[in-house]
Amino acid sequence: MATLYTHQGQNVRKTWMLMSIFLIIVIGIGFVFAQMYGNPNILYIFVIFSIGMNFISYWYSDKIALRIAGAHPATREQYFDFYTIVENLAITAGLPMPKIYVINDPSPNAFATGRDKNHAVIAVTTGLLSIMNKTELEGVIAHEMSHIGNRDMLVSTVAVVLVGFISIVSDMMIRMTLFGGSRDSDNRGSGIFMIVGIILSILAPIIATLIQLAISRKREYLADASASLLTRYPEGLASALGKISQYGQPMKKQSGAIAHLYIANPEGSGKFKKKIGNLFSTHPPVEDRIKVLRSM
Numbered sequence: 001m002a003t004l005y006t007h008q009g010q011n012v013r014k015t016w017m018l019m020s021i022f023l024i025i026v027i028g029i030g031f032v033f034a035q036m037y038g039n040p041n042i043l044y045i046f047v048i049f050s051i052g053m054n055f056i057s058y059w060y061s062d063k064i065a066l067r068i069a070g071a072h073p074a075t076r077e078q079y080f081d082f083y084t085i086v087e088n089l090a091i092t093a094g095l096p097m098p099k100i101y102v103i104n105d106p107s108p109n110a111f112a113t114g115r116d117k118n119h120a121v122i123a124v125t126t127g128l129l130s131i132m133n134k135t136e137l138e139g140v141i142a143h144e145m146s147h148i149g150n151r152d153m154l155v156s157t158v159a160v161v162l163v164g165f166i167s168i169v170s171d172m173m174i175r176m177t178l179f180g181g182s183r184d185s186d187n188r189g190s191g192i193f194m195i196v197g198i199i200l201s202i203l204a205p206i207i208a209t210l211i212q213l214a215i216s217r218k219r220e221y222l223a224d225a226s227a228s229l230l231t232r233y234p235e236g237l238a239s240a241l242g243k244i245s246q247y248g249q250p251m252k253k254q255s256g257a258i259a260h261l262y263i264a265n266p267e268g269s270g271k272f273k274k275k276i277g278n279l280f281s282t283h284p285p286v287e288d289r290i291k292v293l294r295s296m
Contacts, residue, residue, distance in 0.1 A: 021211055022166075022211060025166060025204055025207065026046060026047070026050050026165065026166060026169075027043070027046070027047070028204075029046065029166065029169055029170065029204055030042060030043040030045075030046030030047065031043055033046070033169075046169065049165070050165050053165055058115050059115065061113055061114070061115060061153075062113045062114040062115065062119065062120075062121045065111070065113040065121075065258050065261060066101060066113070066121065066123065068255045068257060068258050069103050069111070069123060069253065069255075069258060070103060070104070070253050071101035071102065071103045071123045072101060072102060072103075072104075073099070073100070073101055073102075074100045074101055074102045079100070079102060079129065081129075081134065081137065082100065082102075082124065082129060082137070082141075083100060085134070085137055085138050085141050086098065086100050086122060086141055086145075089138065089141055089142055089145050089230060089231075090145065092230060093145055093146075093148075093149050093230055095117050095120075095145065095148055095149055096117055096118055096120070098112070098114070098117075098120035098121055098122050098145075098148060099120070099121045099122075100121070100122050100123070100124075101121060101122070101123035101124075102123065102124060102125070102126060102129070103123055103124070103125045103126070103253075104125075104126050105125040105126060105127055105251050105252050105253065106125070106126065106127040106130075106249075106252075107125060107127050107247060107249055107250065107251040107252070107266070107268070108125060108127040108128035108130075108131055108132070108243065108244045108247055108264075109124070109125045109127070109128060109244065109251060109262045109263060109264055109266055110122065110123065110124040110125065110128055110140050110141075110143075110144055110262065110263045111123055111144065111258070111261035111262045111263065112144035112145070112147040112148055112153060112261070113153055113258075113261055114148070114153055115153070116151070116153075117148050117149070117151070120148045120153070122141065122144045122145070122148075124140070124141075125251070127247070128140065128244075131243055131247070132240055132243065135233065135235075135236040135239070136236055136237075136239050136240035136243065137240070138231055138233075138236055139227060139231060139233070139234075139236030139237030139238075139239070139240045140237065140240045140263060142226075142227035142228075142230040142231045142236075142237065143223045143224060143226075143227040143237055143263055144223075144263065145227070145230065146222070146223040146224075146225075146226030146227045146230060147219065147223050149226060149230075150219075150222055150223065150226055152219050152222065152223075163211075166204050169204075170202070170204050174198065174202070213260070217283060217284045219260075220263070220283055220284055220289065221284060221289070221292070224237060224289055224292065224293055225292075225296075228293060228296050234293040234294065234296045235293070235294065237293055238289075238290045238293040238294050241263075241264070241286050241289055241290050241293075242286070242290060244263070244264045244286070245264070245286040245287075248268050249268050250266060250267045250268035251266040251267075251268075254266040254267065260283075262283075264283060264286065265283045
């Protein structure tokens with residue numbers, strides 16, 4: 001019989017499997033590009049560049065996310081309930097106290113970021129603080145604390161970087177293939193790689209984006225499950241998600257680069273999004289998440 005711990009283990013394994021697919025895509029693009037231009041150094045450049053981008057994102061991901069979100073530090077005096085809930089849950093989870101930030105936005109939402117548990121950040125909107133009661137706010141904070149405890153923040157950051165890298169490289173390949181040609185444009189083998197390169201350049205960003213979105217959805221289910229273990233009260237988070245869903249309005253300041261970090265889609269929950277399904281969504285349907293929480 002599957003348990004909460006079983007689902008956590010499955011989600012972690014699936015997430016890392018998807019990340020491995022990302023790396024294969026990057027290596028594949030580099031290989032095709034290298035064959036097209038008869039230069040193996042291109043493949044090495046691709047690998048080194050992707051590692052370099054991941055290194056930068058590892059050290060500065062929290063600062064970048066907070067700046068994009070427009071968050072400011074929250075003090076104990078100004079946000080006493082928020083501060084004490086984070087402090088208590090950090091003790092319960094056996095984690096260091098993360099830095100806490102507030103975003104001036106009426107739309108209820110929250111996210112966690114940082115390279116590890118010792119450099120973690122939790123940010124919430126003023127809208128979230130205004131409409132949640134104490135148990136609901138505790139459920140949301142436990143969800144974000146679970147992202148820290150599950151160590152999946154870095155996985156998410158790496159996914160974003162790789163998607164951006166693949167999109168940039170694919171665009172370069174299309175431009176160079178169509179307008180620059182290859183070194184041996186008359187060679188049949190080179191022509192085959194050129195065709196493969198064009199097809200890969202078109203499909204790679206789409207595949208990479210879908211994988212990124214799948215990773216984001218897996219992370220949310222895992223954090224919901226972990227939050228329930230942390231608070232021993234799944235209904236708190238379920239009720240909070242219900243309120244967030246009912247609000248439905250998008251955040252005033254948002255960016256696709258960090259949309260997956262939030263506990264709920266910052267673009268809101270319009271009818272159009274429901275019609276096209278959740279394939280291109282950064283988050284699983286709120287109704288499904290609530291159903292799972294209330295079945296625990």
